[in-house]
Amino acid sequence: MDKQLCYRMNVISVNEFWQSDSSFEYHMPYLAGQIAIVLFLTRLFHYVLKPLRQPQFVAEILTGFALSKDLLRSSPLFQKIFLEDGVLTEETIANIGLAFYVFLTGMEVNPKSLLQSRKKATCISVAGVIIPMVIGAGIFRLHQATSKGKSETSSFDDNTFRAYLSWSLAVSVTGFSVLARMLSDLKLLYTRLGEAALNAAMVTDLYNWLMFMILIPFVTNGALGVYSVVCTVVFVGFCFYVARPQLVKFIDQKIEQEVIEPQYLMLVVVGFLLCICITDILGTHTTVGAFVFGLIVPRGRFADYIIDNLDYFASSIIAPVFFVVCGERLDFAELKDQWLLSLVIILMLCTLKVFSTLAATFFFGMPIRNSMGLGLLMNTKGVLALIILNIASSRKILSSSSYTLMMSSILLMTIVVSPIINWVYKPRKRFAEFKLRTIQKSRIDLELRILASVHTARQAIGMINISEALHSSKVSPLHVFALHLVELTGRSASLVLAHLDSRTQNLIKSQEELENITKSFEAFEDEHAGTKVQIQTAFSNYSTIHEDVHNLAEEKNASLILLPFHKHLTADGSLETAHNAHRDIIINVLNDPPCSVGIFVDRGLGSLSDVNMHILMVFIGGPDDQEALSVAWRMAGHSGVKLSVLRILLFDEAAEVDTSDHDEAGGLLSAIMDNEHQKDWDDDYVSSFRILAVNNDDSITYFEKDAHNCDDISRILTDLDKNHYDLYIVGQGKGRNLLALSKLLEWSDFPELGVVGDILSANTFGSSSSVLVLQQFGSVVAFGTTKQYTNHMDNVSSDGSENRIV
Structure with a gap:
């Protein structure tokens, strides 16, 4: 005989509030305390798991397990807050949060993707649904055969078609929204692997929701589910072909008027509540109505407005209660007598998506490594799998051991994806x-x-x-x-x-x-x-x-x-x-980039198609200035560019070496030697430029100015700005060992622009010219090393000219 859970409910009139001995006899204070604890613990778990790049729902399920009867809830403190007769209220809030979450999920799904999906994505999706469902049913049969008679849970209706269906549906799911966030966090969203996973997951997610709408009535109502399916199909058709055109027409009219008022959000919430009420009456599930209404909301700025206003409240405040409830139902005590077999079953469930993806991608010639990675990504689960298991558990379709096994496999599948993909595929x-x-x-x-x-x-x-x-x-x-x-x-x-x-x-x-x-x-x-x-x-x-x-x-x-x-x-x-x-x-980009970096300060730089451009390149010294001169040199090859190169020669105080970072005598000597080596390299490069460019091109001019202190550098730049150049090109200046420049840099508002770039870009400077600041790749390497000098000289031919474009 099935076990029944009963709750003692005290119904107290609102008018008797002040007649009660304690206001804490009401459910509301307890519910507020429960939600506060849930939110605190979920944030704590999410912070702990953040380095592993885990989805938020993993932290929420683990919070639920921590609050289960075998852990925190067994303590006297938590027993006073999480009362047994408060479970009904908690789960009611959980289902409301779930409905909001699914509504927003429906807005993420594009029904057109089913018709527009490519052959490869469709094959992966179909294989990823059918193969796990078929093999998953066999794995469930294995679990059922080995668990019979092991515990009282064998009295549950595990051996029915509904149990097979619930188990198989849950194992075939791929969470598109969770995967999209994961790919973004792993920096794989724009890669070929990420694009393939995203397209396949998008189609799979839509297939899963369609199967959920069609099959879940049979899970909940048995053979009578056929009537629910027919009524639901009629309702969905009405939503898409009657309600949606009117909604699109109304939204388009408001968007054209650029009017999106708060009351429109209220209309959306009313429509959402009406849809979940109808699907519940039809015998499907409330989330079906929420999902369908999310599908018919027009995409674009209005949908963006809805998400901006509802997302945080739904996804971060009330939806976590549902995931916590799912975690609270985990009961590993049911598996302790057969933990080894349970572990084998969990691992078998984790391989189904990988196996199905390998089978599908074999015909497209995808490398095994990429197929394995794609299979792992398709293993990512989301809210739909939890909804299916929650329905099966609430209606006693699955036993506690079956629920714990499947939930454990879902957690394991999702948890291991990020670390493995990050280790194998992330660019290093x-x-x-x-x-x-x-x-x-x-x-x-x-x-x-x-x-x-x-x-x-x-x-x-x-x-x-x-x-x-x-x-x-x-x-x-x-x-x-x-x-x-x-x-x-x-x-x-x-x-x-x-x-x-x-x-x-x-x-x-x-x-x-x-x-x-x-x-x-x-x-x-x-x-x-x-x-x-x-x-x-x-x-x-x-x-x-x-x-x-x-x-x-x-x-x-x-x-x-x-x-x-x-x-x-x-x-x-x-x-x-x-x-x-x-x-x-x-x-952050300037820190250890893979190539040179340019920062462009735009003050209305015109196109060369309309006007001629007069560029001034300011050269002081260092690898960044050499890179800036190279960029200016290439630009000088354009017929519409006139280039002037100014080299500021430093003397006296301005030429003093900065030894503040070198305490020992050997360090001081090294700093001075590095500065001398850099001067030699600068002279060689400027000489090559003057021989190959200045003497052979009338549009390129070169001149020099002397600077004896910090003030001279600012004065030179101020005088030159009177010529109204269109563009300044300067080096960022990392690696310069000069005391004067180090002092100027301390007063810079934006050190990332360097000394010269910061001066030219300041509003107080009063310039109307654009500025391009260059940082050369490898410029932060210590000067004077044999490798850097060799790399520099490898680019210079025997006659002293540089092997580059003129």
Whole structure:
């Protein structure tokens, strides 16, 4: 006979509140305390698991297990808060949070992806659903046969078709939204492996939800589920073909008027509640109504508005209660008598997705290593698997041991994916193993590859003008990789899908920026023969998005990364901060990049198609200045560019070596020797430039000025700015061992621009010229090493000229 759980419910009239001995006899105070504890513990677990890049729901399930009856809940303190007769209230809140979560998940799924999916993604998806379901049923049969008679749980209805169906459905699921966030955190979102996993997971997720809507009525209602399925199909058809067109028409009208008022959010919530009520009456499940309503909400700015307003409340405050409830039901005591067999079953369940992916990708010739990685990524589980197990557990379709086994396998599948993929596939810091990627060392017979990173379409115009100046020629064509940097917040999958679906009528803000960026760069490519342009988007938190820039530059063999300065030009001609986080990105990119880096301070640099550009390159010394001179030299090859090169010669106080970081006598001597070596290299490079460029090109001029102290450097720059140059090109200056420059750097507002760059970019300087600041790859290496000197001289021929493009 089935065991029944009964709760003692005390119903107290609201009017008797002040007549009660203690207000804590009510459920509300207990519920508030439970939610507070749940939120605190989930944040704690998430913080602990953050280095392992684990999804948030893993931390929430572990919180639930920690709060189970065998652990924290057995203590007197937690017994006073987590009362047995409060379980019903807790699970009610959990299901409301789940419905909101699924509604937002429905907004992430694109039904068109089922029709537009490629053959490869479809095959992987179909195999990843069918094979795990078939083999999973056999594994469940094995578990059922070995657990009979072992415990009282054998009296549950484990041997029915409904139990097989619940088990098989849960093991076939792939969580698209969880996978999208994981790929972003692992910096694999734009790689071939990430793209294949994302496309396959998107189709698989849609298949899983369709199967859930069709099969879950049979799980909950048995043979009578056929009536629920028919009614649900009619309801879904009504939603898509009657309700959705009217909703789209209404939303489009408001978007055209640029009016999105708060009451529209209330209408969405009402519609959401109505849908979950209808599907519950039809005998399906409340989450089906929530998911369907999420599907019919028009994509674009309105959907973005809904997500912005509901996501944090739904996903971070009330949905965790559901995941915690799932964790509370874990009962490992049921498995202690057969833990070895249970471990074998869990491992078998973890291999099903990998096996199915290997079988599907075999026909496409995918390497075994990539197939294994793809299979691991497809093993990522999400909320749907937990919903299925929660339904089966609540209705006593699965025993406690079966539930614990499957939940353990889901946790293990999801937990191991990130560490393994991160260990095997994440790009490592191997930049130094390759030849230095700089403009100075670029070969004459190779194309120049640059990575132009932008946040907005406005920045894209400036990057295009710089790219145009780095002209493309038949000998050395130009290949530009335009990277749109998008901050990843909230629902990651919805953001990714919005960009994948370029036909969305009402574009979200970031997608609208991408459209404008794409148009600008495509026009640039059309107007300049021999120039190639590729446009990509990097989705990530701003704190780690520099890793995407590094990895893509390394993958594309770029010689130069271009970054926009975090300030933009205002109407009065001053520079104003656009986003403080953009500066942090610049600083992080400058730290150990795979190639040279340029920071572009745009003050309205014009296109060479319209005007001639007058460039001034300021040379003081050091590898960064050599890289800056190389960039200016290449730009001078453009017919519309007039180049002036100023070398500031340092004497007296300005030439003193900075020995503050060298305490010992040997260190002082080393610093002085390094400075002398650097002077020799600077002289050699400038001499090559003067022989090959200045004497052979009337559009290039060279002149020198002396500086004896810090004030002389500022005075020289102030006098030169009266000539109204269009663009300054300067070196960032890392590695200069000069006391005067070190003192100036201490007063810099933006040290990442270097001394000269900071002076020229300051609003107080009053310049109207744009500035390009260069940092050469490897410039932070200590001067005077044999390897660096050899690399430098390898680029110079026997006659003293440099093997580069003139």
